[in-house]
Amino acid sequence: xxxxxxxxxxxxxxxxxxxxxxxxxxxxxxxxxxxxxxxxxxxxxxxxxxxxxxxxxxxxxxxxxxxxxxxxxxxxxxxxxxxxxxxxxxxxxxxxxxxxxxxxxxxxxxxxxxxxxxxxxxxxxxxxxxxxxxxxxxxxxxxxxxxxxxxxxxxxxxxxxxxxxxxxxxxxxxxxxxxxxxxxxxxxxxxxxxxxxxxxxxxxxxxxxxxxxxxxxxxxxxxxxxxxxxxxxxxxxxxxxxxxxxxxxxxxxxxxxxxxxxxxxxxxxxxxxxxxxxxxxxxxxxxxxxxxxxxxxxxxx
Amino acid sequence: xxxxxxxxxxxxxxxxxxxxxxxxxxxxxxxxxxxxxxxxxxxxxxxxxxxxxxxxxxxxxxxxxxxxxxxxxxxxxxxxxxxxxxxxxxxxxxxxxxxxxxxxxxxxxxxxxxxxxxxxxxxxxxxxxxxxxxxxxxxxxxxxxxxxxxxxxxxxxxxxxxxxxxxxxxxxxxxxxxxxxxxxxxxxxxxxxxxxxxxxxxxxxxxxxxxxxxxxxxxxxxxxxxxxxxxxxxxxxxxxxxxxxxxxxxxxxxxxxxxxxxxx
Numbered sequence: 107x108x109x110x111x112x113x114x115x116x117x118x119x120x121x122x123x124x125x126x127x128x129x130x131x132x133x134x135x136x137x138x139x140x141x142x143x144x145x146x147x148x149x150x151x152x153x154x155x156x157x158x159x160x161x162x163x164x165x166x167x168x169x170x171x172x173x174x175x176x177x178x179x180x181x182x183x184x185x186x187x188x189x190x191x192x193x194x195x196x197x198x199x200x201x202x203x204x205x206x207x208x209x210x211x212x213x214x215x216x217x218x219x220x221x222x223x224x225x226x227x228x229x230x231x232x233x234x235x236x237x238x239x240x241x242x243x244x245x246x247x248x249x250x251x252x253x254x255x256x257x258x259x260x261x262x263x264x265x266x267x268x269x270x271x272x273x274x275x276x277x278x279x280x281x282x283x284x285x286x287x288x289x290x291x292x293x294x295x296x297x298x299x300x301x302x303x304x305x306x307x308x309x310x311x312x313x314x315x316x317x318x319x320x321x322x323x324x325x326x327x328x329x330x331x332x333x334x335x336x337x338x339x340x341x342x343x344x345x346x347x348x349x350x351x352x353x354x355x356x357x358x359x360x361x362x363x364x365x366x367x368x369x370x371x372x373x374x375x376x377x378x379x380x381x382x383x384x385x386x387x388x389x390x391x392x393x394x395x396x397x398x399x400x401x402x403x404x405x406x407x
Numbered sequence: 408x409x410x411x412x413x414x415x416x417x418x419x420x421x422x423x424x425x426x427x428x429x430x431x432x433x434x435x436x437x438x439x440x441x442x443x444x445x446x447x448x449x450x451x452x453x454x455x456x457x458x459x460x461x462x463x464x465x466x467x468x469x470x471x472x473x474x475x476x477x478x479x480x481x482x483x484x485x486x487x488x489x490x491x492x493x494x495x496x497x498x499x500x501x502x503x504x505x506x507x508x509x510x511x512x513x514x515x516x517x518x519x520x521x522x523x524x525x526x527x528x529x530x531x532x533x534x535x536x537x538x539x540x541x542x543x544x545x546x547x548x549x550x551x552x553x554x555x556x557x558x559x560x561x562x563x564x565x566x567x568x569x570x571x572x573x574x575x576x577x578x579x580x581x582x583x584x585x586x587x588x589x590x591x592x593x594x595x596x597x598x599x600x601x602x603x604x605x606x607x608x609x610x611x612x613x614x615x616x617x618x619x620x621x622x623x624x625x626x627x628x629x630x631x632x633x634x635x636x637x638x639x640x641x642x643x644x645x646x647x648x649x650x651x652x653x654x655x656x657x658x659x660x661x662x663x664x665x666x667x668x669x670x671x
Contacts, residue, residue, distance in 0.1 A: 114495050114574035116584060126584070127496030131506075134489035134555055138509055141552045142521070145528035149520075152527050208422045215419030218411040229660050234426040236609050237656045240630045241649040244637045245429030248436065253446070285426060338515065346517020349615060353637060363519050370523060370620065383523045390517065 153380035163376055171381035187365070194361045195389060197351075198344035201283040202291075205340055206333065208284070209291035213332075216292075217299045228296070235289030243353045246282050247273055250354075274356025282350035287343070291336035298332025338397065342390050362386050430653050437646035454647035464632065464648060471628040474543065474618070475611040478550035483604040485551070486558025487596070493559070494566040513556045522620035525549050529621065541623025549617040554610055558603035565599025598666070605663040609656070 108119035116123055153171055156164040177183050216227040234242065250256055250272035261268040272278055302325070310324035326333075348363030355361075362382060369379030437455070441448035458464055493506055513521060525545070533539045577591045593600075615630040622631060629652065636645050 113497070114571060114578075116587075117578060120497075124496065127492050127498070130488045130492035130496070134485040134492075134559070135506075135509075137485055137551065137555065138513075141525070141528070141548055142509075142513060145521075145524035148527045148531055149524040208418070208425075211415045211418040212422050214411060215416055218416075225664060229664055230423055231426070233657055233660050234430065236613060236660055237430065237653050238613050238615065238630050238633070238649075240615050240634045240637070241433070241652060242429050244633065244641070244645070244649070245433045247637070249429060249432050285429065288422070288426065342515055343517055346519045348519060349634075363517070366519055366523060367619075370526060376527065379523060380527065383520050386517060387520060390515065394515065 149380050149383055152377055153384050155377045155380075157375045157377050171378045172384075174378060175381050175385055190360055190362060190365055191385060191389070193359075194345050194363075194386075197279065197283065197361060198341050200280060201287055201344045202337055202340045204280070204284050205288045205291045206295075206337065208288055209295050209336065212288075212292050213295040213299045213329075216296055217302070228293075231289050231292050231296075234285070235293075239286055239349055240353075242285060243282050243350050246278065246285070247353055250278055273354045274358060276355070276359050278354035279351050279359050282354045283344060283347065286347070286350060287340040290339040290343075291333075294332040294335035294339070295329060296332070298329040302328050334397065338394070341393055345389055345393070346386060362389075430650075433646050433653070434650045436643065437650045439643070439646075442643060454643045455651075457644050458647050458651070461644060463627070464629075464644070467627045467629045467632040470543065470626050471612065471630075474546050474550060474628060475608050478547045478554060478611050479604055479608045481547070482551045482554035482558050482607045483600060486555045486603060486607070487562050487600050489555065490559045490562035490566060491592070491596075494563050510556050510559060513553045514560075518553065518614070518616040519620075521553060522549065522617045525552070525617070526620045540625075541621055542626045545621040545623065546618050546626065546628075549621045550611045550614060553614075553617065554607040557606050557610060558600075561603035561606060562596060562599045565596055565602075569595055601666055602663065605659070605666070609659055612652075612656075 108121065110117055110119060111123070113123045116126065118126075152163060154167055154169070156166045156168050156170065158164045175187055177185055177187055212231070216224055216231070219227055248254075252258075252261075252269050252271050257266065257270065257272045260266045260272055261270075266272065266275075306328070307320060307324045310320045315323065345361075346363050347361060348367050351359055351361045351364055352367070355364075362385065366379050366382045366386070369375045369382060438450050438452065439448055440451045440453070489510075493503075493510075498506065525548070526541075529539060529541060529545050539545075573591055573595065574587070577587045582591065613630075615634065618628050618631055619634070622628070627635075629648065633645055633649065636642065
């Protein structure tokens, strides 16, 4: 005997309600299986294949691409790829760090405005974030031109040759990366700051906590949920970025993303590109794992 | 909160200025007459006029819109259904964990990985079927794949805030399921669905990487066009185009702000 039960707007048996749930679930589930999971598996498979002489894929199982990733090639061992991997992690780390340092003042600034003004300030943060990245990155290229003040100041300080642009350089990459990812930290951080319990901060001040102690013991723990989301939304996409290093870093400052893009387009070496992608996924998983380990609940909404 | 150290306020305003500086530069150069170099040659709208006479740009603009509208429509339907399924039906703990992970996967995967995986999968499809070419369809598929999760997350948070009362009331008043869906659930969800769709739409306009990998040789979008021009050496029309895209973004943000405030 099937017992009838009421489930939100429905009256039915457990089986019929579950069937309705499946009906809602299946379209998206199938879509994600076919266009996300299966392609992902295909990418893994290709990483273990070989590249034919015309750029086609030969299905001979080989670990060659993975050993190439580690630097072993026909000319012996070279650290080039490992340097690019390490640089990718480093650039993502510095980008995240600078973004967090700039995001705190901005988040507190917005939270300190009057309620009806906050929407305006938030919109001001959202607008660049929604403007196409290629455009914003190109715009930095424009600003770094030798005739404009930035390059001239740098030249006056003897940081660059007079008459040259500020890009390509690592500095240009950092500027581009921070301006690309800063809003990703500001928005979640702001939602934490908005909910801050100020009585705890006041209590810390009343108890003569030093400024840094007030920040680290009364403010930081309360903003940790927003900060966590911001750091994840910055660090992981920063590792996969190729537009900014491509336009602002030039050939000297490649990241893994550039290497993957090159394999898929100019060198037509998909197996190596797939192997590099696996390397990037691995870095991503390690980053997420470190976050889990540190005991913070990862919640992206 | 009331007291903010002045240094903090100054840093904040400078940081915001830093975010706007690039757009300001592009806008200034878009009304500069000089074709080569960056010297100021006088004010003119001629690059904007040139924009609307450039067939390639108009074609790319049309592609961008078709891509954004089509992918947003598909992703909004699928994402909304997924959110209702996740939030309103009794899944086992294990199924729930699997679905949550599946949903976060496209959010946390670097887009270049999804792009590379899709290109590989599409080439297999072509190998097997012999007919599939990269183009608008493959771009739409790519965009929907990352949009679904964002739509679902937005609609899900709306569903969570609704509670059960109205669903139960509809049931008590003998509404059948389709009536309940049309007259109770969907109207209540509408603000969330619209917000999710707006997000999906702007994500599509903003995307470069997925389109870059899955576009194929024939279909170009505005970001792809701008990227190609930047690599070739920029013409001033690009400044005008970028400024217009920026202004459209401003309008979209204001519009969605207005919509979400009305919904709240």
